[in-house]
Amino acid sequence: MADPTITLEIFRYRAEQETEPSYQRYDVPYRDDWVVLDAINYIKDRLDGTLSYRWSCRMGVCGSCGMMVNGVPRLSCAAFLKEYYPDPIRVEPLANFPVERDLVIVMDDFMEKLGSVKPWVIRDDTPPLSQGERRQTPAQLDAFKQYSMCINCMLCYAACPVYGLEPRFLGPAAIALAQRYNLDSRDRGRSERQAVLTSEEGIWECTLVGECTVVCPAHVDPAGAIQRAKVSATVDYYKDALLPWGKR
């Protein structure tokens, strides 16, 4: 009996030689311990060296290899062939982003949004290192740890129909990372981030479809982060309106 194979239908687009994208079929060996990324690496090494895609760690840490696998945003290093075998697998670049080439998307928009929420600890009085580390209790760590697990893979943006329809939306990961620092006991920069978070393109664009949380490979729960940001922004509003003399 011949060794089993599986077919990958891969999105191809090379701006210098074609005006419209197309799909190219490749038959690769089927192994039940292979993931989609292994199959794509096999194509690149043995069948067609012109295929372009991003990858690095092949173990769900780097967040580089996000692709649409049969229409669902997945890390291709975590999508096993056996989930799809014997059916063919369609692999496309992440939805909602412009395509640079083949499976490579342009991520400038996400990088810009990520920077706009200032994802770092902000405070005026950073004590010198000679004073030692700034300790946190387990509870203080627990308050933001989940959001700090984000690997910037952008699967949540590909899953979000709001971002697809309104690309100005700040988006799930950027808001989750803003919350990661807002909830950090060492941080004093919340008011700086709120201007971006509560802007027209910020948290209020979210209609809670919830798919960002479903596809997140790091269990960050961006949908939860956004809803909690909405609750605290609302509390701010009422504090301002009812207690104008009060200090937040």
Add this chain to the structure above:
Amino acid sequence: MPGNWWLINRAYFIFMIRELTSVFIAIYLVLLLILINRIAAGPDAYRAYLAFLATPVMRAFHIVALAAALFHSITWFTLAPKGLAVRLGERRIPDAVIIGSNFAAWIVVSVLLAWIIL
């Protein structure tokens, strides 16, 4: 994105159905406001309006609106823990407790209203 984006993905479809249930609830509220207006207009107007509400089309609408309200409430309560991260001391209250207390409050308020009205 294509106009049918919400038809090609099950999760998007359920989201869209939940949004669309609001239309039925809004129409129901308009009918309720008209009812109050008819009560103010006198017994004959009230009786005529009740007869209108008893027509098969209106009965069918109310059944659909009830189903829509139930679907909306149940899916929305299930999402409640997303927005509420309540802490008791060191521990975060589990999602199931938040969902359960929402449902419990819903039942208590419904029973209370039923007791007042019926």
